[in-house]
Amino acid sequence: MTRKEFEIKSQQCRPMMLRVAYAILADREEAADAVQDALLKLWRGRESLATVSNPSAYFNIAVRNAAMDIYGHRCRSEVSFNDGAGLPDSKVHADAETRTDASMVMKAIDALPDNSRMVMRLSAIAGLSSKEIADMTGMTDMNVRAILSRTRKKLKELFEK
Incomplete structure (x- = not known):
């Protein structure tokens, strides 16, 4: 792919790329960073x-992969030992339990085969419909609904085990 072809394709895809990244990250600056990271990686492998x-x-x-990397890094860095300072013990335990459950679900999703993991992340994390996932992939x-x-x-x- 030539430089000009890459520029044209990246300009065509940028709005959708920003929407996907924003759906995952819920932060415009991080979404823009994810798009830049993805485009740089794509350029290097053009x-x-x-x-x-x-x-x-x-x-x-x-x-999506770039946004998930940023999201995972953000989630890992947000967990600290002082999260429960000043909260009632029941609230601290409930928050810790929720984080543990979410972590277990993310680990289970990460262990899935590529197609299943990608579709599940786009549906559950990015909140995309099966039609949007089908168009994107x-x-x-x-097939998306079956997966x-x-x-x-x-x-x-x-x-349940």
């Missing part, structure tokens, strides 16, 4: 872009 059948979906997956809407159903069932079974 030789392989010529073989991609759906560049728009590829760009969106790249920004190049899958069919029916979501199987993944939710698998996660439910895992947590």
